[in-house]
Amino acid sequence: MPRYKLTVAYDGTDFHGWQKQEPLAPDPSDPAAQTLPELSEPLESRPGRVALRTVQHVLEQAVRQTIREPITLIGASRTDSGVHAHGQVAAFTSTPDAARGVGWPAERGCDSLIRALNARLPDDLLVRAAEIVGDTFNPIGDCVSKGYSYTLHLSQQRPLWDRRTVFHTWQDLDLARMQEAAALLTGTHDFAALAAANHGRQTTVRTIFDCTVSEVFLPLPLGGEGRGEGGAPSPVEPVSNRLIASSPFPARRLRIDVSGDGFLYNMVRILAGTLHEVGRGKIDPNQIPAILESNNRTNAGPTLPAEGLRLEWIRYEASRSNER
Numbered sequence: 377m378p379r380y381k382l383t384v385a386y387d388g389t390d391f392h393g394w395q396k397q398e399p400l401a402p403d404p405s406d407p408a409a410q411t412l413p414e415l416s417e418p419l420e421s422r423p424g425r426v427a428l429r430t431v432q433h434v435l436e437q438a439v440r441q442t443i444r445e446p447i448t449l450i451g452a453s454r455t456d457s458g459v460h461a462h463g464q465v466a467a468f469t470s471t472p473d474a475a476r477g478v479g480w481p482a483e484r485g486c487d488s489l490i491r492a493l494n495a496r497l498p499d500d501l502l503v504r505a506a507e508i509v510g511d512t513f514n515p516i517g518d519c520v521s522k523g524y525s526y527t528l529h530l531s532q533q534r535p536l537w538d539r540r541t542v543f544h545t546w547q548d549l550d551l552a553r554m555q556e557a558a559a560l561l562t563g564t565h566d567f568a569a570l571a572a573a574n575h576g577r578q579t580t581v582r583t584i585f586d587c588t589v590s591e592v593f594l595p596l597p598l599g600g601e602g603r604g605e606g607g608a609p610s611p612v613e614p615v616s617n618r619l620i621a622s623s624p625f626p627a628r629r630l631r632i633d634v635s636g637d638g639f640l641y642n643m644v645r646i647l648a649g650t651l652h653e654v655g656r657g658k659i660d661p662n663q664i665p666a667i668l669e670s671n672n673r674t675n676a677g678p679t680l681p682a683e684g685l686r687l688e689w690i691r692y693e694a695s696r697s698n699e700r
Contacts, residue, residue, distance in 0.1 A: 377471050378482045379513055380489065383505040384435065384464040389540045389683070390500060392428040393457045394464070396436070401426045431455070431501060435466065438496040442489070443470055443480040452515035452690045453522065456642075458682030460541060463504075463523075463689035465515045482508055515690075521585060523635040523688040526648040526680065527592070531627035538595060543648075543684030548625040549655030551591060557654040557661040558587040558632070561647065561668075568671040570647050571640035572679070580671075582643075584636040589651060594629045630655075633688075642679050650677035 401424055419425045427433050436449040452465040472479030480489055486506040493503045529535045529542040530549055561584055568580040632648050650667070653659040659667075659677065667675045 377469055377511065378480070378508050379467060379469045379511055380480070380486070381507050381509045381513060381515070382435075382466045382468075382493075382503050384431070384466055385462050385502045385504050386431050386460065386464070387500040387540065388431070388455060388458050388460045390429065391434075391457065392430050393459070394431045394451050394453065394455045394461075396430050396432045397428040398422060398425045399428065400424060431461075431464070432466075434498065434501060435493075435503075436468075438493050439468055441496055442492045443478065445471060445478045450515050452519055453687055455687055456682055459685045459687065460683075461687040464687055465519075465690045467509065467513055467515045469511070513692075518692050519638075519690055520693055521635055521637055521691045522639065523633065523690075524639070524644045525634075525686050525688050526632040526644060526684045527686070528630045528632075528648075528652065528684060529627070530625070530630065532624065533627070540683055541686070542629070543680050545652065547656050548628070549630060549652065550657065551589060551630065551655070553657070553661050554589040554630070554632075554651045554655045557651055557659075557664050558589050558634075560661065560664040561587045561634075565668045566671060567640055567643060567668065569667050569673055569676045570643050570650065571673065572642040572646070573673060574641065577640055580640060582636055582638055582640065584634060587632070587634045587647075589630060589632050592629050592631045594627060645679045645682070645685055646673075646676055648677075648684065649680045652680065653677040 398419060419427050432449060432451055436447070439447055439449060447468040447470065449466050449468045453461075455461055455464070470479045470481075472481040474481075486508065490503050490506050493506075497503070527542045528549070529544045530547065531544070532546055534544050535542055564581065564583040566580050567582050571577075571580055632651060634644060634647060650659065650664075654661055654664075654677075
């Protein structure tokens, strides 16, 4: 009965998050229901309900079709609607039966399993790796740390090509101030001020191992922005006998990276919103300790949209994920 650990990447834009959701089928006469057909499917096993298009549901169906047995897929992190992932982790146990032609025996190999699954998955979901782990491996309970990134696009022109994976802000931000504030977020704290009201956890104490803000490579071409030699912004761009001046500040791309032993509901998006306000000059970096000590959500910054957030990696103790 091999247990398989999958490392999964996805563009979360068109998913209703990771976790399976099977609400009541909407009333066809309800105008709000018109957006659901392409994102849901009727459930034969539960008449009157539909399965929303979630990562867990789509991946679980692909696994079941591939190995031809009714497995249950468990994921490590319940990413929200619109949130992306590069290193989500999921696991399932197979019970091979050669006589019935079901299951995925260990000798068939993980590389073959990856190819078979990806052949059945849509373009916005990909299995990056697979390995056999111990029978008791738990993607949720055995996790020791997670890493997220949040990417901000700073420009007075909106991004085009990667608009689904970055948050566009019209303001230029002070990187040094954001870096100073990020350093003050590390350590063990009560993060109630950086959690949504309905976080649903018994304790809001978490440990952030590292939190950094850095300027990253700005991909080309940008939507509508003139580029000079070597990729530098052009000072002016001629269009139809008139000159359009360059933006008041050159387009930039900042990335927040944060790792910790766990995160509360919307915590990383609120953390990013707080650092965004620090970069704008609305919050002083030295206010960060007081914000945390207040346990008051209203003292922190806004919750930034989901599109800039990506689950980068999840780590486990070697003895838990690799034992056979």
